[in-house]
Amino acid sequence: MLNALWASLILISIVIATITGRLDAxxxxxxxxxxxxxxxxFTLLGTMSLWMGMMKIAEDGGLIRGLCNRMxxxxxxxxxxxxxxxxxxxxxxxxxxxxxxxxGWAATPAGLxxxxxxxxxxxxxxxxxxxxxxxxxxxxxxxQLLPVNIIAFxxxxxxxxxxxxxxxxxxxxIISTLVGVIxxxxxxxxxxx
Amino acid sequence: xxxxxxxxDLMIPLVFFSILLYGLLQGVRVFDVFVKGAGxxxxxILHIMPTIIxxxxxxxxxxxxxxxELVTRCLAPFAKAVGFPPPLLPLALMRSISSxxxxxxxxxxxxxxxxxxxxxxxxxxxxxCTETIFYTLSVYFMTxxxxxxxxxxxxxxxxxxxxxxxxxxxxxxxxxx
Numbered sequence: 001m002l003n004a005l006w007a008s009l010i011l012i013s014i015v016i017a018t019i020t021g022r023l024d025a026x027x028x029x030x031x032x033x034x035x036x037x038x039x040x041x042f043t044l045l046g047t048m049s050l051w052m053g054m055m056k057i058a059e060d061g062g063l064i065r066g067l068c069n070r071m072x073x074x075x076x077x078x079x080x081x082x083x084x085x086x087x088x089x090x091x092x093x094x095x096x097x098x099x100x101x102x103x104g105w106a107a108t109p110a111g112l113x114x115x116x117x118x119x120x121x122x123x124x125x126x127x128x129x130x131x132x133x134x135x136x137x138x139x140x141x142x143x144q145l146l147p148v149n150i151i152a153f154x155x156x157x158x159x160x161x162x163x164x165x166x167x168x169x170x171x172x173x174i175i176s177t178l179v180g181v182i183x184x185x186x187x188x189x190x191x192x193x
Numbered sequence: 194x195x196x197x198x199x200x201x202d203l204m205i206p207l208v209f210f211s212i213l214l215y216g217l218l219q220g221v222r223v224f225d226v227f228v229k230g231a232g233x234x235x236x237x238i239l240h241i242m243p244t245i246i247x248x249x250x251x252x253x254x255x256x257x258x259x260x261x262e263l264v265t266r267c268l269a270p271f272a273k274a275v276g277f278p279p280p281l282l283p284l285a286l287m288r289s290i291s292s293x294x295x296x297x298x299x300x301x302x303x304x305x306x307x308x309x310x311x312x313x314x315x316x317x318x319x320x321x322c323t324e325t326i327f328y329t330l331s332v333y334f335m336t337x338x339x340x341x342x343x344x345x346x347x348x349x350x351x352x353x354x355x356x357x358x359x360x361x362x363x364x365x366x367x368x369x370x
Contacts, residue, residue: 006294009255010250013258013260014254016263020259026254026257030254033254036253037245041245045239052230052233055230056229057212058212058215060221060226062219108332115333115334125338125339126338126340128339132339133343133344136329136345137352139329140326141322141356146204150317150320154313156303159307159308160309163204164198164202165201165317165318167196168367172319172321172322172363176322179351180355183347183348183351184344184348187348
Protein backbone atom coordinates (compact mmCIF):
# COMPACT_ATOMS: atom_id res chain seq x y z
CA MET A 1 0.00 0.00 0.00
CA LEU A 2 2.65 2.47 1.08
CA ASN A 3 4.83 1.64 -1.94
CA ALA A 4 2.15 2.63 -4.42
CA LEU A 5 1.13 5.63 -2.35
CA TRP A 6 4.66 6.96 -2.01
CA ALA A 7 5.52 6.53 -5.67
CA SER A 8 2.28 8.11 -6.87
CA LEU A 9 2.76 11.13 -4.60
CA ILE A 10 6.15 11.81 -6.20
CA LEU A 11 5.11 11.00 -9.78
CA ILE A 12 1.95 13.13 -9.59
CA SER A 13 3.97 15.96 -8.04
CA ILE A 14 6.49 15.96 -10.88
CA VAL A 15 3.78 15.91 -13.54
CA ILE A 16 1.80 18.71 -11.91
CA ALA A 17 4.92 20.79 -11.23
CA THR A 18 5.79 20.51 -14.91
CA ILE A 19 2.31 21.71 -15.89
CA THR A 20 2.22 24.56 -13.38
CA GLY A 21 5.82 25.54 -14.07
CA ARG A 22 6.98 25.04 -10.52
CA LEU A 23 9.87 22.69 -11.20
CA ASP A 24 12.37 24.97 -9.45
CA ALA A 25 10.23 25.10 -6.30
CA UNK A 26 9.81 21.33 -6.50
CA UNK A 27 13.54 20.71 -6.63
CA UNK A 28 14.12 23.02 -3.70
CA UNK A 29 11.35 21.38 -1.68
CA UNK A 30 12.88 17.96 -2.31
CA UNK A 31 16.23 18.88 -0.78
CA UNK A 32 14.66 20.97 1.98
CA UNK A 33 12.23 18.20 3.02
CA UNK A 34 14.99 15.62 3.33
CA UNK A 35 16.86 17.95 5.64
CA UNK A 36 13.73 18.61 7.69
CA UNK A 37 13.19 14.88 8.05
CA UNK A 38 16.57 14.54 9.71
CA UNK A 39 16.02 17.49 12.05
CA UNK A 40 12.63 16.13 13.04
CA UNK A 41 14.07 12.73 13.90
CA PHE A 42 16.58 14.37 16.21
CA THR A 43 13.75 16.02 18.15
CA LEU A 44 11.95 12.71 18.28
CA LEU A 45 15.05 10.94 19.54
CA GLY A 46 14.90 12.98 22.74
CA THR A 47 11.18 12.65 23.49
CA MET A 48 10.86 9.02 22.54
CA SER A 49 13.94 7.95 24.50
CA LEU A 50 12.61 9.78 27.55
CA TRP A 51 9.17 8.21 27.25
CA MET A 52 10.41 4.70 26.55
CA GLY A 53 12.79 4.94 29.51
CA MET A 54 9.95 5.96 31.82
CA MET A 55 7.73 3.19 30.50
CA LYS A 56 10.44 0.63 31.09
CA ILE A 57 10.42 1.63 34.77
CA ALA A 58 6.63 1.26 34.85
CA GLU A 59 6.96 -2.17 33.28
CA ASP A 60 9.73 -3.44 35.55
CA GLY A 61 7.97 -2.15 38.66
CA GLY A 62 4.84 -4.08 37.75
CA LEU A 63 2.72 -0.95 37.27
CA ILE A 64 1.50 -2.04 33.85
CA ARG A 65 0.69 -5.54 35.07
CA GLY A 66 -1.21 -4.05 38.02
CA LEU A 67 -3.31 -1.88 35.71
CA CYS A 68 -4.15 -4.90 33.54
CA ASN A 69 -5.41 -6.83 36.56
CA ARG A 70 -7.86 -4.07 37.37
CA MET A 71 -9.52 -4.11 34.01
CA UNK A 72 -11.78 -7.09 34.75
CA UNK A 73 -15.16 -5.28 34.87
CA UNK A 74 -14.46 -3.30 31.68
CA UNK A 75 -13.41 -6.46 29.84
CA UNK A 76 -16.48 -8.24 31.09
CA UNK A 77 -18.74 -5.53 29.69
CA UNK A 78 -16.96 -5.25 26.34
CA UNK A 79 -16.42 -8.96 25.77
CA UNK A 80 -19.22 -10.93 27.45
CA UNK A 81 -18.30 -13.98 25.32
CA UNK A 82 -14.80 -14.24 26.80
CA UNK A 83 -14.88 -16.24 30.06
CA UNK A 84 -13.23 -14.73 33.13
CA UNK A 85 -9.53 -15.60 33.51
CA UNK A 86 -9.35 -16.84 29.94
CA UNK A 87 -5.86 -16.02 28.53
CA UNK A 88 -7.50 -13.80 25.89
CA UNK A 89 -8.44 -11.38 28.68
CA UNK A 90 -4.84 -10.86 29.75
CA UNK A 91 -3.65 -10.13 26.22
CA UNK A 92 -6.56 -7.81 25.48
CA UNK A 93 -5.87 -5.90 28.71
CA UNK A 94 -2.16 -5.60 27.92
CA UNK A 95 -2.93 -4.37 24.43
CA UNK A 96 -5.44 -1.75 25.59
CA UNK A 97 -3.21 -0.49 28.41
CA UNK A 98 -0.21 -0.29 26.08
CA UNK A 99 -2.34 1.70 23.64
CA UNK A 100 -3.46 4.09 26.37
CA UNK A 101 0.17 4.67 27.34
CA UNK A 102 1.24 5.13 23.74
CA UNK A 103 3.43 2.02 23.62
CA GLY A 104 2.86 0.84 20.07
CA TRP A 105 5.67 -1.73 20.21
CA ALA A 106 4.11 -3.42 23.24
CA ALA A 107 0.55 -3.10 21.98
CA THR A 108 0.92 -4.96 18.70
CA PRO A 109 2.42 -8.26 19.96
CA ALA A 110 -0.15 -8.43 22.77
CA GLY A 111 -2.93 -7.58 20.33
CA LEU A 112 -1.95 -10.35 17.92
CA UNK A 113 -1.76 -12.82 20.82
CA UNK A 114 -5.24 -11.69 21.89
CA UNK A 115 -6.55 -12.38 18.39
CA UNK A 116 -5.11 -15.92 18.49
CA UNK A 117 -6.79 -16.61 21.81
CA UNK A 118 -10.08 -15.12 20.59
CA UNK A 119 -9.83 -17.34 17.53
CA UNK A 120 -9.66 -20.39 19.84
CA UNK A 121 -13.01 -19.29 21.29
CA UNK A 122 -14.43 -18.55 17.86
CA UNK A 123 -16.82 -21.15 16.50
CA UNK A 124 -16.78 -19.96 12.90
CA UNK A 125 -13.09 -19.86 12.01
CA UNK A 126 -13.27 -17.65 8.92
CA UNK A 127 -15.70 -15.13 10.39
CA UNK A 128 -14.89 -12.52 13.00
CA UNK A 129 -16.55 -13.20 16.35
CA UNK A 130 -18.38 -10.52 18.32
CA UNK A 131 -15.43 -10.25 20.68
CA UNK A 132 -12.98 -9.80 17.79
CA UNK A 133 -15.03 -7.04 16.20
CA UNK A 134 -15.33 -5.20 19.50
CA UNK A 135 -11.66 -5.70 20.31
CA UNK A 136 -10.52 -4.19 17.02
CA UNK A 137 -12.99 -1.31 17.17
CA UNK A 138 -11.78 -0.40 20.66
CA UNK A 139 -8.20 -0.97 19.57
CA UNK A 140 -8.26 1.45 16.63
CA UNK A 141 -10.20 4.08 18.56
CA UNK A 142 -7.93 3.63 21.56
CA UNK A 143 -7.96 6.13 24.37
CA GLN A 144 -4.55 7.74 24.37
CA LEU A 145 -3.29 9.35 27.55
CA LEU A 146 -0.26 11.14 26.14
CA PRO A 147 0.14 11.68 22.41
CA VAL A 148 3.92 11.71 22.83
CA ASN A 149 4.77 11.94 19.13
CA ILE A 150 2.49 14.88 18.52
CA ILE A 151 3.94 16.76 21.48
CA ALA A 152 7.43 16.26 20.05
CA PHE A 153 6.29 17.38 16.58
CA UNK A 154 4.70 20.51 18.01
CA UNK A 155 7.87 21.33 19.89
CA UNK A 156 9.93 20.85 16.75
CA UNK A 157 7.77 23.34 14.86
CA UNK A 158 8.08 26.02 17.56
CA UNK A 159 4.92 25.67 19.63
CA UNK A 160 4.82 27.95 22.69
CA UNK A 161 3.26 25.14 24.73
CA UNK A 162 3.57 21.76 22.99
CA UNK A 163 1.70 19.90 25.75
CA UNK A 164 -1.40 22.13 25.76
CA UNK A 165 -3.25 19.69 23.49
CA UNK A 166 -3.13 16.78 25.96
CA UNK A 167 -6.38 17.68 27.74
CA UNK A 168 -8.37 18.32 24.54
CA UNK A 169 -6.89 15.17 22.99
CA UNK A 170 -7.99 13.05 25.96
CA UNK A 171 -11.53 14.44 25.62
CA UNK A 172 -11.61 13.77 21.88
CA UNK A 173 -10.22 10.28 22.23
CA ILE A 174 -12.78 9.40 24.92
CA ILE A 175 -15.54 10.53 22.57
CA SER A 176 -14.20 8.50 19.65
CA THR A 177 -13.84 5.40 21.82
CA LEU A 178 -17.34 5.81 23.26
CA VAL A 179 -18.81 6.14 19.78
CA GLY A 180 -16.84 3.05 18.74
CA VAL A 181 -18.09 0.99 21.69
CA ILE A 182 -21.70 2.10 21.24
CA UNK A 183 -21.51 1.45 17.49
CA UNK A 184 -20.01 -1.97 18.19
CA UNK A 185 -22.73 -2.85 20.70
CA UNK A 186 -25.49 -1.78 18.30
CA UNK A 187 -23.93 -3.40 15.23
CA UNK A 188 -23.44 -6.72 16.99
CA UNK A 189 -27.22 -6.88 17.45
CA UNK A 190 -27.94 -5.84 13.88
CA UNK A 191 -25.46 -8.36 12.48
CA UNK A 192 -26.72 -11.21 14.59
CA UNK A 193 -26.46 -14.49 12.68
CA UNK B 194 -12.46 25.09 29.78
CA UNK B 195 -9.48 26.05 31.91
CA UNK B 196 -9.48 22.66 33.59
CA UNK B 197 -8.85 20.88 30.33
CA UNK B 198 -5.72 22.97 29.81
CA UNK B 199 -4.79 22.35 33.43
CA UNK B 200 -4.95 18.60 32.76
CA UNK B 201 -2.61 19.20 29.84
CA ASP B 202 -0.02 20.77 32.11
CA LEU B 203 -0.53 18.22 34.85
CA MET B 204 -0.38 15.02 32.80
CA ILE B 205 3.34 14.61 32.12
CA PRO B 206 4.54 15.51 35.63
CA LEU B 207 1.83 13.31 37.13
CA VAL B 208 2.71 10.30 34.99
CA PHE B 209 6.42 10.70 35.69
CA PHE B 210 5.81 11.15 39.42
CA SER B 211 3.64 8.03 39.69
CA ILE B 212 5.97 5.86 37.65
CA LEU B 213 9.08 6.92 39.57
CA LEU B 214 7.50 6.65 43.00
CA TYR B 215 5.97 3.27 42.22
CA GLY B 216 9.24 2.06 40.74
CA LEU B 217 11.23 3.17 43.78
CA LEU B 218 8.75 1.51 46.16
CA GLN B 219 9.05 -1.72 44.19
CA GLY B 220 12.83 -1.57 44.44
CA VAL B 221 13.42 -1.00 40.73
CA ARG B 222 16.91 0.35 39.90
CA VAL B 223 15.13 3.23 38.25
CA PHE B 224 17.96 4.99 36.45
CA ASP B 225 19.55 1.80 35.10
CA VAL B 226 16.18 0.65 33.82
CA PHE B 227 15.44 4.11 32.42
CA VAL B 228 18.67 4.11 30.44
CA LYS B 229 17.90 0.69 29.03
CA GLY B 230 14.41 1.72 27.97
CA ALA B 231 15.63 5.00 26.55
CA GLY B 232 18.14 3.06 24.46
CA UNK B 233 15.29 1.05 22.96
CA UNK B 234 13.38 4.24 22.17
CA UNK B 235 16.52 5.64 20.54
CA UNK B 236 16.84 2.61 18.32
CA UNK B 237 13.18 2.75 17.33
CA ILE B 238 13.59 6.30 16.07
CA LEU B 239 16.81 5.54 14.21
CA HIS B 240 14.95 2.65 12.65
CA ILE B 241 12.09 4.80 11.32
CA MET B 242 14.33 7.71 10.28
CA PRO B 243 14.65 6.62 6.62
CA THR B 244 10.85 6.21 6.46
CA ILE B 245 10.29 9.71 7.79
CA ILE B 246 12.80 11.22 5.38
CA UNK B 247 11.28 9.40 2.40
CA UNK B 248 7.76 10.46 3.23
CA UNK B 249 8.62 14.03 4.06
CA UNK B 250 10.27 14.36 0.67
CA UNK B 251 7.23 12.90 -1.11
CA UNK B 252 4.80 15.19 0.70
CA UNK B 253 7.09 18.21 0.40
CA UNK B 254 7.12 17.63 -3.36
CA UNK B 255 3.38 17.10 -3.45
CA UNK B 256 2.86 20.46 -1.83
CA UNK B 257 5.51 22.39 -3.75
CA UNK B 258 4.10 21.17 -7.07
CA UNK B 259 0.68 22.59 -6.22
CA UNK B 260 -0.95 19.15 -6.18
CA UNK B 261 -1.95 19.35 -2.52
CA GLU B 262 -3.54 22.73 -3.17
CA LEU B 263 -5.44 21.21 -6.07
CA VAL B 264 -6.80 18.34 -3.97
CA THR B 265 -7.81 20.71 -1.19
CA ARG B 266 -9.45 23.13 -3.63
CA CYS B 267 -11.46 20.36 -5.30
CA LEU B 268 -12.78 19.10 -1.99
CA ALA B 269 -13.19 22.48 -0.30
CA PRO B 270 -16.85 23.08 -1.33
CA PHE B 271 -17.92 19.80 0.33
CA ALA B 272 -15.89 20.57 3.42
CA LYS B 273 -17.25 24.10 3.72
CA ALA B 274 -20.79 22.83 3.38
CA VAL B 275 -20.41 20.83 6.60
CA GLY B 276 -18.19 23.35 8.40
CA PHE B 277 -14.98 21.36 8.05
CA PRO B 278 -11.70 23.33 7.72
CA PRO B 279 -10.51 22.58 4.13
CA PRO B 280 -6.76 22.44 4.94
CA LEU B 281 -7.43 19.42 7.17
CA LEU B 282 -9.06 17.42 4.36
CA PRO B 283 -6.00 15.65 2.94
CA LEU B 284 -5.04 14.58 6.45
CA ALA B 285 -8.51 13.35 7.35
CA LEU B 286 -8.46 11.21 4.20
CA MET B 287 -4.94 9.91 4.70
CA ARG B 288 -5.14 9.25 8.42
CA SER B 289 -6.88 5.90 8.26
CA ILE B 290 -4.64 4.63 5.43
CA SER B 291 -1.07 5.32 6.45
CA SER B 292 0.23 6.73 9.70
CA UNK B 293 3.60 7.80 8.33
CA UNK B 294 2.01 9.57 5.36
CA UNK B 295 -0.36 11.26 7.80
CA UNK B 296 2.59 12.37 9.91
CA UNK B 297 4.16 13.91 6.83
CA UNK B 298 0.98 15.93 6.25
CA UNK B 299 0.98 17.02 9.89
CA UNK B 300 4.51 18.40 9.57
CA UNK B 301 3.41 20.21 6.49
CA UNK B 302 0.42 21.78 8.25
CA UNK B 303 2.60 22.80 11.20
CA UNK B 304 5.05 24.40 8.81
CA UNK B 305 2.36 26.27 6.90
CA UNK B 306 0.01 27.33 9.70
CA UNK B 307 2.14 26.93 12.85
CA UNK B 308 1.40 24.42 15.65
CA UNK B 309 -0.41 27.03 17.78
CA UNK B 310 -2.93 28.08 15.11
CA UNK B 311 -6.46 26.72 14.97
CA UNK B 312 -5.40 24.31 12.22
CA UNK B 313 -2.26 23.31 14.11
CA UNK B 314 -4.14 22.61 17.32
CA UNK B 315 -7.01 20.74 15.66
CA UNK B 316 -4.50 18.53 13.87
CA UNK B 317 -2.66 17.79 17.10
CA UNK B 318 -5.86 16.77 18.84
CA UNK B 319 -7.01 14.76 15.83
CA UNK B 320 -3.81 12.74 15.65
CA UNK B 321 -4.28 11.67 19.26
CA CYS B 322 -7.66 10.06 18.69
CA THR B 323 -7.53 8.51 15.24
CA GLU B 324 -5.75 5.45 13.93
CA THR B 325 -4.55 3.75 10.76
CA ILE B 326 -7.66 1.60 10.56
CA PHE B 327 -7.03 -0.23 7.30
CA TYR B 328 -3.52 -1.28 8.21
CA THR B 329 -4.36 -2.39 11.74
CA LEU B 330 -7.47 -4.33 10.76
CA SER B 331 -5.72 -6.18 7.96
CA VAL B 332 -2.73 -7.16 10.10
CA TYR B 333 -4.87 -8.35 12.99
CA PHE B 334 -7.36 -10.29 10.90
CA MET B 335 -4.70 -11.78 8.64
CA THR B 336 -2.77 -13.29 11.55
CA UNK B 337 -5.77 -15.46 12.46
CA UNK B 338 -7.05 -16.07 8.90
CA UNK B 339 -10.36 -14.29 9.32
CA UNK B 340 -11.95 -13.61 5.93
CA UNK B 341 -15.30 -12.15 6.97
CA UNK B 342 -14.78 -9.14 9.17
CA UNK B 343 -18.48 -8.31 9.47
CA UNK B 344 -19.09 -4.86 11.00
CA UNK B 345 -15.56 -4.17 12.27
CA UNK B 346 -14.66 -1.66 9.56
CA UNK B 347 -17.98 0.16 9.92
CA UNK B 348 -17.56 0.50 13.68
CA UNK B 349 -13.92 1.56 13.39
CA UNK B 350 -14.68 4.17 10.74
CA UNK B 351 -17.54 5.57 12.79
CA UNK B 352 -15.23 5.93 15.78
CA UNK B 353 -12.65 7.67 13.63
CA UNK B 354 -15.11 10.09 12.08
CA UNK B 355 -16.44 10.86 15.56
CA UNK B 356 -12.85 11.52 16.64
CA UNK B 357 -12.23 13.92 13.77
CA UNK B 358 -15.43 15.86 14.41
CA UNK B 359 -14.79 15.89 18.16
CA UNK B 360 -11.23 17.18 17.65
CA UNK B 361 -12.34 20.16 15.64
CA UNK B 362 -15.26 21.05 17.92
CA UNK B 363 -13.22 20.59 21.08
CA UNK B 364 -10.38 22.73 19.72
CA UNK B 365 -12.89 25.47 18.85
CA UNK B 366 -14.44 25.23 22.31
CA UNK B 367 -11.32 25.02 24.50
CA UNK B 368 -9.16 27.53 22.67
CA UNK B 369 -12.09 29.79 21.85
CA UNK B 370 -11.97 30.06 18.05
